[in-house]
Amino acid sequence: MAELCLALAMLGLTAYAVLGSADLGAGLWDLTAGGAERGGRVRGMIQRSMSPVWEANHVWLIFVLVILWTAFPVFFGSIMSTLYVPMFLAALGIIGRGAAFALRGQAATLNEARFLGALFASSSVIVPFCLGAALGGIASGRVPVGNALGAPFESWLNPTSLLIGVLAVVTGAYVSAVYLAADARGAGIEDMVAAFRRRALASGVLAGAIAIGGLFVVRADARDLFDGLTSGGGLVFVALSAVLGAATLALVWTGRVAPARWGSAAAVACVVIGWAFAQSPDLLPGELTFDEAAASDATMTALLVSVAVGMLVLVPSLVYLYRLVLRGDLQQQFEPLDQRFRPITANDHPREEPSP
Amino acid sequence: MEAFVLAAADFAGRLGESNQPDLLWARELQALSFAVHIPLTCFGIAFPAMVLFVEGLYLRTGDPTYRALAKRWSKVMLLMFAVGVVTGTILSFELGLLWPNFMATFGDVFGLAFGLEGFSFFIEAIFIAIYVYGWDRLPPRVHLLTGVPIVIAGLTGSLFVISVNGWMNHPVGFDIAANGDIVNVRPWEALFNENFWHEYVHMYFAGTMVVGFLVAAVYARAWLRGDRSKYVRTALVVPLTVAALTAPAQVVIGDWAGRTVADLQPTKLATFEGLAETTEGAPFHFFGWYESDGQIKGGIEIPYLLSILAYHDPNATVQGLDAVAPDDRPGPVNTVRFAFQAMVGIGTLLAVLGLFYAGVYWRKRRLPRTRWFYRGLIAAGPLAVVALIAGWVTTEVGRQPWIVYEVMRVEDAVTDASGLPFAFAAVALVYLALAAAVVWLLRRLASRPPDVEVAEQVDA
Numbered sequence: 080m081a082e083l084c085l086a087l088a089m090l091g092l093t094a095y096a097v098l099g100s101a102d103l104g105a106g107l108w109d110l111t112a113g114g115a116e117r118g119g120r121v122r123g124m125i126q127r128s129m130s131p132v133w134e135a136n137h138v139w140l141i142f143v144l145v146i147l148w149t150a151f152p153v154f155f156g157s158i159m160s161t162l163y164v165p166m167f168l169a170a171l172g173i174i175g176r177g178a179a180f181a182l183r184g185q186a187a188t189l190n191e192a193r194f195l196g197a198l199f200a201s202s203s204v205i206v207p208f209c210l211g212a213a214l215g216g217i218a219s220g221r222v223p224v225g226n227a228l229g230a231p232f233e234s235w236l237n238p239t240s241l242l243i244g245v246l247a248v249v250t251g252a253y254v255s256a257v258y259l260a261a262d263a264r265g266a267g268i269e270d271m272v273a274a275f276r277r278r279a280l281a282s283g284v285l286a287g288a289i290a291i292g293g294l295f296v297v298r299a300d301a302r303d304l305f306d307g308l309t310s311g312g313g314l315v316f317v318a319l320s321a322v323l324g325a326a327t328l329a330l331v332w333t334g335r336v337a338p339a340r341w342g343s344a345a346a347v348a349c350v351v352i353g354w355a356f357a358q359s360p361d362l363l364p365g366e367l368t369f370d371e372a373a374a375s376d377a378t379m380t381a382l383l384v385s386v387a388v389g390m391l392v393l394v395p396s397l398v399y400l401y402r403l404v405l406r407g408d409l410q411q412q413f414e415p416l417d418q419r420f421r422p423i424t425a426n427d428h429p430r431e432e433p434s435p
Numbered sequence: 436m437e438a439f440v441l442a443a444a445d446f447a448g449r450l451g452e453s454n455q456p457d458l459l460w461a462r463e464l465q466a467l468s469f470a471v472h473i474p475l476t477c478f479g480i481a482f483p484a485m486v487l488f489v490e491g492l493y494l495r496t497g498d499p500t501y502r503a504l505a506k507r508w509s510k511v512m513l514l515m516f517a518v519g520v521v522t523g524t525i526l527s528f529e530l531g532l533l534w535p536n537f538m539a540t541f542g543d544v545f546g547l548a549f550g551l552e553g554f555s556f557f558i559e560a561i562f563i564a565i566y567v568y569g570w571d572r573l574p575p576r577v578h579l580l581t582g583v584p585i586v587i588a589g590l591t592g593s594l595f596v597i598s599v600n601g602w603m604n605h606p607v608g609f610d611i612a613a614n615g616d617i618v619n620v621r622p623w624e625a626l627f628n629e630n631f632w633h634e635y636v637h638m639y640f641a642g643t644m645v646v647g648f649l650v651a652a653v654y655a656r657a658w659l660r661g662d663r664s665k666y667v668r669t670a671l672v673v674p675l676t677v678a679a680l681t682a683p684a685q686v687v688i689g690d691w692a693g694r695t696v697a698d699l700q701p702t703k704l705a706t707f708e709g710l711a712e713t714t715e716g717a718p719f720h721f722f723g724w725y726e727s728d729g730q731i732k733g734g735i736e737i738p739y740l741l742s743i744l745a746y747h748d749p750n751a752t753v754q755g756l757d758a759v760a761p762d763d764r765p766g767p768v769n770t771v772r773f774a775f776q777a778m779v780g781i782g783t784l785l786a787v788l789g790l791f792y793a794g795v796y797w798r799k800r801r802l803p804r805t806r807w808f809y810r811g812l813i814a815a816g817p818l819a820v821v822a823l824i825a826g827w828v829t830t831e832v833g834r835q836p837w838i839v840y841e842v843m844r845v846e847d848a849v850t851d852a853s854g855l856p857f858a859f860a861a862v863a864l865v866y867l868a869l870a871a872a873v874v875w876l877l878r879r880l881a882s883r884p885p886d887v888e889v890a891e892q893v894d895a
Contacts, residue, residue: 131564131565132564134516134517134563135557135561135564137560138553138557141523141527141556144527144528144531145527145546145552148531148549149542149543149547149549152539152540152543152546153450153539155535155542156531156535156537156542157450157535159532159535159538160450160531160532163852166531167861170525170528171861171865173521173524175865176521177518177520177521178518178521178873181513181514182514182873182876226450226535227535227851228851231852374543374546375618375620377622378543378544378547378622381623382546382547382550385550385554389551389553389554389557393557393558396558396561396562397561399561399565400561400565403569408569409569
């Protein structure tokens with residue numbers, strides 16, 4: 080039963096890595112889009128694509144936290160107390176990011192939008208880095224069981240943490256660029272397809288390079304993790320991720336961005352699952368296995384039953400949302416962000432005849 | 436009960452003892468985060484139903500005014516939800532960051548409620564996006580239907596969160612073994628603890644009052660400025676009616692809550708008054724100051740009132756603070772006293788305001804004409820928020836020094852990490868900026884004329 084609960088947490092983490100990190104990645108593209116005029120179209124595209132989905136995507140993070148503290152309470156207490164610095168920074172980043180993005184939708188002048196955009200974008204980089212660094216601290220065995228017993232800084236500022244933090248940022252950017260390219264294709268905005276294809280290729284190659292180079296970092300810094308990633312289930316999923324990643328890049332290269340959406344998501348999912356295999360059966364390497372950390376059977380049964388019932392409601396709802404989104408039914412009209420603030424002209428509101 | 440008290444003396448939890456010198460900062464940070472989040476959640480509890488009601492009016496009458504109003508409100512709803520999402524996320528983080536030993540020791544007892552809340556939150560996030568971005572895209576009836584899950588999820592989400600608070604105040608669903616281990620966990624029993632129903636209903640009505648009076652306050656200003664358009668009239672009457680109906684009912688619910696506290700947490704009830712000694716026919720003091728010798732200096736004493744409030748019997752015996760050891764008494768007593776009095780006082784004023792409106796409407800079939808009513812409404816919005824926060828201060832400071840009532844102390848639950856004053860300062864600054872930005876943008880939104888809506892129009 081502990082395995083099932085862990086699988087749920089991994090499912091949530093994977094969903095957040097695939098969906099939430101894409102929203103975070105979009106922040107990076109927002110940040111690097113260039114001046115107001117040059118970057119206006121890119122930013123408008125991001126605003127258009129993210130608005131209807133970012134909240135639902137974000138809830139996966141809460142889902143993971145809830146599963147962890149219910150099913151593995153000692154693990155949760157130990158990581159949150161030792162990794163308090165990156166977790167706190169991530170929390171601050173989440174406030175800045177969500178609030179700035181939501182408020183930017185209401186901004187009335189370019190300067191307001193620029194300020195909120197900068198806040199949105201910079202915190203979008205801080206959040207995945209900090210969360211990734213925290214995962215690195217866990218995976219490299221730097222979090223002991225107990226109330227803030229680990230090193231407050233070395234636990235997340237170490238080679239493995241830095242690697243995973245950077246990888247989280249770049250992967251998010253890559254996934255995001257692929258989705259945005261596919262969204263732009265769906266909406267028929269071809270220059271944006273091209274713009275995000277370029278970004279997807281650049282960040283995809285970079286992510287691949289960091290991942291491969293990173294294996295040497297992990298080998299030197301966290302030998303157990305490296306051994307786990309290069310044997311058994313870990314190896315299978317790492318290899319699968321590499322294949323999927325390469326295949327997705329090929330799809331993007333040849334302009335087939337719609338299937339690339341699924342490929343890139345699968346590649347990221349494989350990394351998360353591979354990590355789970357690599358670390359199994361430990362939650363905190365060398366400290367705590369997931370059987371030791373697991374809550375009582377009564378709690379896990381209740382949790383699994385609730386999640387199963389909840390999924391009966393959640394899955395159709397999510398399917399409905401994403402179907403509407405993929406059909407373009409919820410997207411706002413595409414509008415370059417700098418264009419929103421120019422003076423209104425007579426052509427802005429073409430009158431439509433009221434239908435009979 | 437005896438087992439609890441014995442265990443409480445040396446109950447250290449699964450992560451062991453903490454030596455946090457800045458416990459107060461952890462409590463203040465948690466309180467600040469809740470004070471920001473709770474008013475936002477009111478909009479999740481009560482606002483969607485109002486928006487849907489107005490959209491329903493549009494569907495019935497075809498009058499585009501209703502549609503313009505529902506659309507405008509749905510934008511406010513989305514903004515409030517988005518800010519609520521992030522402030523709620525901070526709370527989830529803080530549970531672990533500030534109280535790791537609480538989470539590690541009892542996460543498996545009460546966690547189920549948060550799991551169910553998580554699904555409510557999901558449904559809310561999904562359908563709020565569909566609803567707000569689906570205007571003009573979905574068929575009108577389908578659009579209205581996509582709002583229904585938002586209403587339901589708002590109700591269930593708050594229910595589960597408050598279930599956890601009810602549990603912290605009345606912990607059930609587990610046993611403590613002789614060695615301090617938590618055993619025999621019964622998560623469903625913890626979820627449906629007998630303490631949470633009154634808290635939930637009380638909070639549900641409070642949330643409805645907050646939204647009702649706040650929204651009405653916005654349009655009362657327009658009314659005072661002479662705007663008598665149908666748009667403003669509708670926007671005033673809908674929330675005002677809701678608030679006027681819930682405010683008097685809240686008095687009755689508050690009474691139920693008070694008697695439940697008297698029954699389950701007599702020490703907390705004693706703190707509401709600052710009742711030092713167990714007293715037969717206990718009085719209640721308005722205002723005044725609780726001194727460390729147990730006397731209340733100044734203030735207006737109403738004889739027998741506390742006994743009447745707690746037991747509906749002027750001669751009932753009310754347990755005083757002396758029934759528990761000094762270490763086990765909530766503090767500071769005056770914080771709880773003034774919070775309780777603020778909640779009750781404001782709640783009574785709001786009930787009077789609501790009854791006045793209902794009375795005028797019932798007898799004359801029109802809105803009150805006196806300008807003082809509308810000035811009162813403008814004050815009532817912020818006051819309702821003050822009463823809401825005061826209510827939470829009452830129950831949460833009144834729970835101290837326990838995080839799990841009479842089982843685990845806050846000082847044992849808190850993190851051993853450093854930097855809490857810094858964390859408090861950082862969050863306070865961020866929330867100040869956030870509050871300023873939200874208020875500023877809401878005012879901006881309010882200053883724009885409503886969208887021009889034509890029935891059946893497909894606008895760009």
